[in-house]
Amino acid sequence: MGMIRTSQRFSTKSVRCLPLCLSVFLCGFLSLLFAPPAASQDWFRTGTGLGVSKARVAVADFAGKSPSAQPLGIEFSDVVRSDLDFSGILELVSKSYYPLQSPSAPAELDTKAWTDAPASAQLLAFGNLSASGNSLEIQAWLNDVRNASLPPVIGKVYRGEVNDAQVRIFAHQFADEIISKLSGGLPGIASTQIAFVSNRSGNKEIWAMDYDGENQHQLTQLHTIALTPRWSPDATRIAFTCYAPPGSGSVLTAQICIQSMLTNHLISWPRFHGTNASPAWSPDGSQLMFMSSMYGSPELFVTDASGGHPKRITYSTGASTSPSWNPKTGQQVAFVSDRGGIPQLYTMNADGSSQTKVDLPDMGYVIDPAWSPNGQLLAFSWRRPNGNYDLYVMEIATRQLVELTRDAGRNERPSWAPDGRHLVFESTRTGTRQIWSMLADGTAARQLTKQGQNESPNWSPK
Amino acid sequence: MRTRTYTKALFGTLLVVVALVAACKKPAPQAPPPPPPPAVAPPARPTVTLQSSSTFIQKGESVTLTWSSTNATTLSLSPGVGNVSPEGSTRVTPPDSTTYTITATGPGGTADSSVHISVTAPPPPAPVTHEPSLQELFDKEVKDAFFDFDKADIRADARDALSQTGQFLRSYPQLKVVIEGHCDERGSTEYNLALGDRRAASAKQFLVSLGIPADRMETVSYGKERPFCSASTEECWQQNRRAHIIMAK
Numbered sequence: 126m127g128m129i130r131t132s133q134r135f136s137t138k139s140v141r142c143l144p145l146c147l148s149v150f151l152c153g154f155l156s157l158l159f160a161p162p163a164a165s166q167d168w169f170r171t172g173t174g175l176g177v178s179k180a181r182v183a184v185a186d187f188a189g190k191s192p193s194a195q196p197l198g199i200e201f202s203d204v205v206r207s208d209l210d211f212s213g214i215l216e217l218v219s220k221s222y223y224p225l226q227s228p229s230a231p232a233e234l235d236t237k238a239w240t241d242a243p244a245s246a247q248l249l250a251f252g253n254l255s256a257s258g259n260s261l262e263i264q265a266w267l268n269d270v271r272n273a274s275l276p277p278v279i280g281k282v283y284r285g286e287v288n289d290a291q292v293r294i295f296a297h298q299f300a301d302e303i304i305s306k307l308s309g310g311l312p313g314i315a316s317t318q319i320a321f322v323s324n325r326s327g328n329k330e331i332w333a334m335d336y337d338g339e340n341q342h343q344l345t346q347l348h349t350i351a352l353t354p355r356w357s358p359d360a361t362r363i364a365f366t367c368y369a370p371p372g373s374g375s376v377l378t379a380q381i382c383i384q385s386m387l388t389n390h391l392i393s394w395p396r397f398h399g400t401n402a403s404p405a406w407s408p409d410g411s412q413l414m415f416m417s418s419m420y421g422s423p424e425l426f427v428t429d430a431s432g433g434h435p436k437r438i439t440y441s442t443g444a445s446t447s448p449s450w451n452p453k454t455g456q457q458v459a460f461v462s463d464r465g466g467i468p469q470l471y472t473m474n475a476d477g478s479s480q481t482k483v484d485l486p487d488m489g490y491v492i493d494p495a496w497s498p499n500g501q502l503l504a505f506s507w508r509r510p511n512g513n514y515d516l517y518v519m520e521i522a523t524r525q526l527v528e529l530t531r532d533a534g535r536n537e538r539p540s541w542a543p544d545g546r547h548l549v550f551e552s553t554r555t556g557t558r559q560i561w562s563m564l565a566d567g568t569a570a571r572q573l574t575k576q577g578q579n580e581s582p583n584w585s586p587k
Numbered sequence: 588m589r590t591r592t593y594t595k596a597l598f599g600t601l602l603v604v605v606a607l608v609a610a611c612k613k614p615a616p617q618a619p620p621p622p623p624p625p626a627v628a629p630p631a632r633p634t635v636t637l638q639s640s641s642t643f644i645q646k647g648e649s650v651t652l653t654w655s656s657t658n659a660t661t662l663s664l665s666p667g668v669g670n671v672s673p674e675g676s677t678r679v680t681p682p683d684s685t686t687y688t689i690t691a692t693g694p695g696g697t698a699d700s701s702v703h704i705s706v707t708a709p710p711p712p713a714p715v716t717h718e719p720s721l722q723e724l725f726d727k728e729v730k731d732a733f734f735d736f737d738k739a740d741i742r743a744d745a746r747d748a749l750s751q752t753g754q755f756l757r758s759y760p761q762l763k764v765v766i767e768g769h770c771d772e773r774g775s776t777e778y779n780l781a782l783g784d785r786r787a788a789s790a791k792q793f794l795v796s797l798g799i800p801a802d803r804m805e806t807v808s809y810g811k812e813r814p815f816c817s818a819s820t821e822e823c824w825q826q827n828r829r830a831h832i833i834m835a836k
Contacts, residue, residue: 329812350812352776366780376765376835378807379780400784400808403777416781418788418808423781444781461778467737468778492775506775537775581776 180307182209183218183239183246187263188229190255198254200289201263201296205250207337208300208315211571213546213564214308218246229253231266236273247271248278250303254292261287265299267306278306293339304544314542318585319549320344320354320363321560325577331365331384336542336562336584338573344384345391349377353403356585357410357430358452361386363583364404364413369396381415381432395432399423405448406430407475408455414438414475416446425460427475438477447493450475453500459483461492468492470505472521483519485526490514493538497545497565504529504539504548504565516550518565529567540584541565549573549582633659633693637700645709649680652687652702659691659698681706721759725834728755729764732790734828737774739785741793745830749790752832753797763835766790768808769815771824776810783808790830805835 186202189195210217224238228251239246252265267279279302283295294316301313317336322329326343331354334341345351349368356363367382379400383392399418406413410430417426420437423444428435439445443464451457458475461468470483470491483503485491490508497504503521508514516529516536530536534553541548542562549562558578563570573582635656644650653676656662662671665688668679679687684706690699719727730748732741741749756762768783768790787806795801815831816823 350809352780352812376805376807399806400780402780416777418781418784421788423784444778444785446781447775447777461775463737463778463782468774490774490778492778 179214179216180247181216181218181245182248183223183244184209185227185249185251188227188253190253194254194256197256197292201254201292204293204296205300208297209303211569212304212313213569214304218244227251231277234268236270239270256287259287261285261291263295267303279303311544314544314547317543317587319582320356321579321582322352322354323577323579331363334573353581354583355404355406356583357406358408358586359410360585360587362392364406366402403446403448405450407450408452414448414458449494449496451496451500452498459494459496459503461494470494495539495541497541498543499545504541506537538581540582542584543586549584551580551582630694631658632695633657633691633698635659635662635689635691635698635700637687637689637702639702639704642703643705646706649678650704651676651678654689656691658695659693661692662689664689722834729832731832732830733825734786736828739782739789741789749793750797753794753799756799763803765833765835766804766806767831768806769813769827769829769831770811771827772811779810780808783810786830
């Protein structure tokens, strides 16, 4: 393995926020959970709280208070389990180990039945669901079953309309509450969405889906070519590459389009000469950087969020494209340029100064940089000589590399989840181009799309 | 004695004259010959004729067949018509070249008559004698430029192709074109949009160097979004690495 191993970990933030924890006892528990690793630990792991033993969590089937509510209760529990399992920060107790009786309220909780083997749970999520008329009410708790005298870690009531979609939304919200508690305040991602490009309507259009692949729906109907969607930091807009008439002339050229997620319509945005593509939002949402050949060769430009005041950022002999802002600082931008002959990874300051090639230990195309939410890691796709495109993560400060995919088709366009623990990407490993997600250490890959060809996923920031 | 002789001669002459006059007059009616013995006469042979209003038609047209007959008791017109009256006409629309035969049958035997109708396919809509259209000339004369992998430089073969294209554009100074930049599938979607842009720009720049005004040429990059060929082979990739020149609408 040419991979560099390191003991670098990113759990300091979790430890720092411990004083905010609910109770002294729980803090003790979480301190154990995120205790520093043993000295022998020799593992590069991306994400938070990894490399230590994970809390064992069980999710009892939520009791339906009426016959019609029972299937909704089961669905709620299933979605919470799936979310927790995919979070990567805890260990989900297998359902076959559960005791026969599921509590529907704290008064019914028999903690010993859950802490004993084989369940051996540390935390239990449980509750009930009632549906009367069109009113849905879900009562949900998370209890530390090893400390029966403590109040619930979480107690929540969700009220809304009676339908599957609403039950899924509440389940994602409850799962996010649990994940946030167990990860020391880092956000859960169960309520996030993924924008992507699909050709299943006959043309490449922008689509969106829930983070788990549910609820796939088409956003644009341009009937031309739509590419490279990117969520605005407030998740109200998606910037993308569209084919539309430029400012003058009748030919369709690549332009920047902005879709409003509030009105489901395109927002008016100026057209520029030449090819315009690959928009990227600054972390404060005030600027967009994109590739444009408005003055000749394809270089990076920045405009304000409404397309005004275009300013050229790069000047080089080759093409520069695929910008990605450091979301933590807003000061650095990673991008791709072939000024040295083939597409390679570069970084620069957001004003274009200090352009630096990111050297890798081997040759080959480097494309699709994506900066992690904490600003410390760059994910990208790299085609090493005689290889296919594979995903890598590099720690910027140390230039240490982790290979995330291997021998599984072309893997491109990584995009970070806001929790920094997950990546979504496109892969041809099934024979067709599809969207996949995985933990940022390359494990737990799961396929999110199956219909048509799907590419260019982008994870919503919240 | 002489007188007697004269008288005799006169009498004789008179007789001759009378006889001649008599001979010049209508001959005295003779008795009709006796009728021939009543022999049994054979029945007359039938006769029939068939004519067509036209013998060369195009597919789908009709002709009128006309016939007449004698001594026939039955008349049959084939193919496809059947028994007909001794005299008459009918319209037929033969799908292909056809020989119509009418057969007359009577006590005296049979007789027939035929007519051949030649059916030809309709002629092509318009004879190909027009001047080639501008689009046809464009398609024949204007050549695309092909590129090396990950390159936007004009190769020698692209130089020749674009020179021919430039010659054509000079002959039609009113003509405007769109130059599309295309890439093979190997690079990334985003990088290929840039590379396709540079290929289209290179081709345009070369044509400008040949004297074609820049404002007659628009460029667009399709990256790898509109491939000409979809196999993962070098032959196919080469087809997709090009600047494709089309007439502006």
